[in-house]
Amino acid sequence: MNLGIYLSRSSTYWPDHEAVVCGDERWTYRRLEGSTNRLASALLGRGLEPAQAVATFAGNRPQLVETEMALCKAGLLRVPINARLGAAEVAHVLRDAAVRMLFVDAEHAEAALKIVADTGADCTVVDYDDSCDGAVRYSDLLAEGDDRPVAIEVDPEVPAVLNFTSGSTGKLKAAVQTHGNRLANMRKRLMTPDSSLGVGERYLAPGPITHASGMGLLASLSRGSTVAILPHWDTGLFLRTLESERITSTFMVPTMLNLVLDHPEATTTDYSSLRCVRIGGAPVSPQRLRDAVDLFGPVVAQGYGQAETTSGVTVLTPDDVERGIDSDPELLLSCGRAVFDTEVRVVDDEGRPVPAGELGEIVVRGPDCVREYWHEPELSAETFRDGWVHTGDIGRLREDGYLFIVDRKKDMIISGGFNIYCSEVEAALYEHPDVSEVCVVGVPDERWGEAVKAVVVPRPGTGPTEAALIDHCAQRLAGMKKPRSVDFVESLPINRNGKVDRRAVRDSYWSGAERRVH
Incomplete structure (x- = not known):
């Protein structure tokens, strides 16, 4: 299998359609296909082999999409590093994942070069902005490749993405997302009840596309949608982009929603193009859901998921939210019902399902769920048991399948x-x-x-x-x-x-x- 074929297919179907928009940059599917082939062939030409790790350490920009899809085509292991991590944390990621190449922007270039030098890592730093002495110029790297299609065959069980986050012990950990997990993620997003993907659809990613905001990139690109990216979070810019780009769907964490609701431009922005505003990353309060519907209209949804499940496992659809407002207020406390091929249970300490309404730990199973943490066998054995992901969240299921999270088992904020x-x-x-x-x-x-x-x-x-x-x-x-x-x-x-x-x-x-x- 190769996940890059979905971009290649879209570039054949809709070559002149906009694939990525960011600020003044507007990339067609034809351009994205050509540049990702050049980058993938350049990486392989430099001796990188499938399953070896390549990291990014940069803020939002089109080149992150370009890099992600090139790594898919080359069968390489993607390691997105949160641009807000400290030097010691970045050094840990580089060592633990044995990163061979690190893509950075001008803001992070000098720090990255120092980290690589201090750790003695066998890692080449590539500067997207061609601005830092000591780093490989991104334009030069692209020039080393060519436009011929690249699609390295990989086994579905081979790791595709390591997304390092803080663990319960305080140490960074990474759930190992395989190529098969990512394919299941794409399929699930295409089958989600409130999915709005296809030619003419325009998704706005306002947060880091290396993390939750960008989890749906492959699904969007597989259907010919346009992905608009905010270079950085700015509430006014977000609102203006919704209107000017005629955005049809977007994703926000509750913090972003709070900022939008308080912004003076919120009540004067044209939201008529919106079909879905999904709130995720953390549960949102019932009042904020009501406020969001008052602002955006009946297009608001929320979901629940973890890095360990690759994508969302439940969704509270816009229809559910509307029903919660109109006649079933308890629904606004729910994170929804299981999506597509995901199974969700609430179990006791022995792993046995508890009756509807009783509290227990939420466990999840499905083809997008990962099976291990990177280099963490003990933590893996604790979290991934008998095919189920033990989320560490405490919740209950209603008789009709709606899931309610009431507390966290793990000490996480x-x-x-x-x-x-x-x-x-x-x-x-x-x-x-x-x-x-x-x-x-x-x-x-x-x-x-x-x-x-x-x-x-x-x-x-x-x-x-x-x-x-x-x-x-x-x-x-x-x-x-x-x-x-x-x-x-x-x-x-x-x-x-x-x-x-x-x-x-x-x-x-x-x-x-x-x-x-x-």
């Missing part, structure tokens, strides 16, 4: 669509000499959904300040992981096992909230 693990922030805080004990939790935040809160017991005789501890973390962690606030206490609650009772700390901040996950 979702802030602005990013996963943040408490233990990682705690580890950084424990490095401060004035910290005796600390518990990090997610607390309600109207803008971010959840915000990182550190509850700290200072060492006797010391007087750490909130600003000092936040700055301390900012020097050690990616910006979205640092605490947004710090509370100081004399002691932390202890459970029966003599450990800090994180749930008791967390619950004190969530009392009165509609639910314990935003």
Whole structure:
């Protein structure tokens, strides 16, 4: 199999149709097909072999789409690196995945060269912007290839994507998405009830296309849709692009939705082209769903999924949202019903399904679900059992199949669509000499959904300040992981096992909230 054939087919069917739009750049399917063949052949010509790792470390731009599709054609392993990760985290990814080539933009080029030099990695840095001495010019690399079609045959079980995120231990981990998983992802998106893909459809990706916003690229390109990309998140630019590009569908995390709802241009923007506005990355509150429908019309949906499932596993369709507003308000607390060939269960600690309405852990099975973490056998054995992905989320199923998430089993915070693990922030805080004990939790935040809160017991005789501890973390962690606030206490609650009772700390901040996950 080869996933790149779907772009090649679309370029045959609709060569002059717009494939990618970003700012002033407008790429046709003909152009994208030719440049991805050149890049794929150039990579193979440099000695890269199928299944070897190639990473990207850049903000949104058309070249990320170009690179993704070229890697599909060449059968290479794609490693998208979050552009907000710190140097130590990037170095870990390069070492762990044995990355052979790293594509960067001007903003990240010098940092990338230093990281590669410091780690001694056998990794070539390529600069998309041709701006940094010491890096290979992207234009020169493209010139090494040619336009002849490239489609290296790969086994469906071979890894296709490693998307590193913070793990429950604070260490970066990557669910291994195979080529077969990605094909199943594409098929599921084409079969989703609210799918709006095809010639004439225009999808706007407002967030990083290396992550959730870009998960549907292959499906869009396989049907001749146009993918519009925001170079960076800007609320006004997002609204203007919806209108000027006549966007038919888009995806937002709840934080983006909050910013849109508060923006002065929101009420004057023309949304008449929209057919679907999907909210994901974290559950959205019922009131925000109502507000979204008031603004965009009856086109709002939300879904639930994880990196371990490659794509969404449930969807609350626009019709479901409308029914929730009109006659079944509980539906607005649901993340929907299972999509296409996905199976969803709620199970007890022994893995046995519980009756409808009872709480348990959410487990998922399907052809898009991954089977292992990269180089993490123990964590893999814990998460992937008997063909099921154990999500770590606690929920319940209604009699009619709607899934409700009520809490998280793992100590994870979702802030602005990013996963943040408490233990990682705690580890950084424990490095401060004035910290005796600390518990990090997610607390309600109207803008971010959840915000990182550190509850700290200072060492006797010391007087750490909130600003000092936040700055301390900012020097050690990616910006979205640092605490947004710090509370100081004399002691932390202890459970029966003599450990800090994180749930008791967390619950004190969530009392009165509609639910314990935003």
